[in-house]
Amino acid sequence: MPRTADHDARRRQVAEAVAQLVATDGFDAVTVARTAAAAGISVGLVQHYFPSKDEMLLHAFTLARERIERRVHDEVERADRAGARIEHILRDALAELLPLDARRRRECRVELAFTGRAIDNPRLAEALGRSNAHVRAQLAQAVHNGKECGEVEPAVDGNAAAQRLLALVDGLRLHAYTEPDTVTADAARDALADQLARVFTGRCHHRKSTRGGR
Amino acid sequence: MPRTADHDARRRQVAEAVAQLVATDGFDAVTVARTAAAAGISVGLVQHYFPSKDEMLLHAFTLARERIERRVHDEVERADRAGARIEHILRDALAELLPLDARRRRECRVELAFTGRAIDNPRLAEALGRSNAHVRAQLAQAVHNGKECGEVEPAVDGNAAAQRLLALVDGLRLHAYTEPDTVTADAARDALADQLARVFTGRCHHRKSTRGGR
DNA sequence: CCCATAACCGTATGGCTGTATGGCAAACAT
């Protein structure tokens, strides 16, 4: 076998160029030519790694979601080891998704732009749905753990609570991004904390790991 | 003055063609040429009524929002005259925004597609913000009225409640549209009703009109 | 009647798009 290259690294490089373009110039500014230029490679090489523009966008979106999921997951693990209340762990982890500073605002824009295209693009919609299902499962697991340690009333429907929590977070993200003056990031954070307080009404009476949960 | 035409009617005609295209073929399918064809007029005439494609899209979005706002407003008025609880009036009015049937699903798609573009398009973002502010004001007014008639605890922050309610509705709309199997429209409706029940905890002890409120 | 003016149409155009293609350079197996 001749000349080898790091396939994954190249694809990641292109995906980051896409995210960069979306963040700075908007989704419509993402063309194959501009992406190649932003990544510092030729158009031909982009084609070499992605059979079509659609595949390129899908990969960029998938990586963006994975990165966020990973960061949230890490945040949960860290707080869990520190012995925090599940409610507070979730609060901090979900707040990570809000446009609280420049970095997260940028991520929000990328995320929201892709979500907007998912309305018309079945491939993106599927990836979004998969990722959301994953997040909901983590949330439901955390609520379940909350029941076991006494933070949550046993009668609470974990799946329904997870669904509503995620919907609220996504709505807050949208509003906090598009209307920063009307819906401040802090207000969104408060709304999130308030909603969590309505689910986690009890006190933890025996420490239980939130392993696998958010 | 020579030959006259109904300016507003023409612009409405074009706006409806835009909505039609977004609903059936997606936002990217909206080109000036296709819009003209869908409206049954020439490209030149579209240009005659809109100086640019951006203006055309902005007008289409504005009309779509106004139409929805009006229908919700009418629903509120109707229920109000029928003497319903404010909580139930809001429930029905906001449920109007969910993709509960084919017609509302279509509207949802148009709305979500435009919202997605608002991320990158300041003009659309401004129109969206204005409309959202309007809706929030109506919601806050309804909560205020709820306090006066005893349905809502006096300590409740009406503005915050309105913000959170709208965020939840928008999040539910997105999820119910993109993941109909995971988040059914009925589940979204239940989530909405549940959230309203957390705000409207009391009983109405003296009938009060929700005039101006949602 | 008639003409000025607005409504309306058809087409031209320059630019940008995604993708196809052919060729050059590099490095591993032999």
Place this chain on the structure above:
DNA sequence: ATGTTTGCCATACAGCCATACGGTTATGGG
């Protein structure tokens, strides 16, 4: 060393886009 496979590039191309423009038609005021 050398051939062959892969990495990588530059360019060509056909299609579609928004917009510009000139011409035609119809109608209200004089």
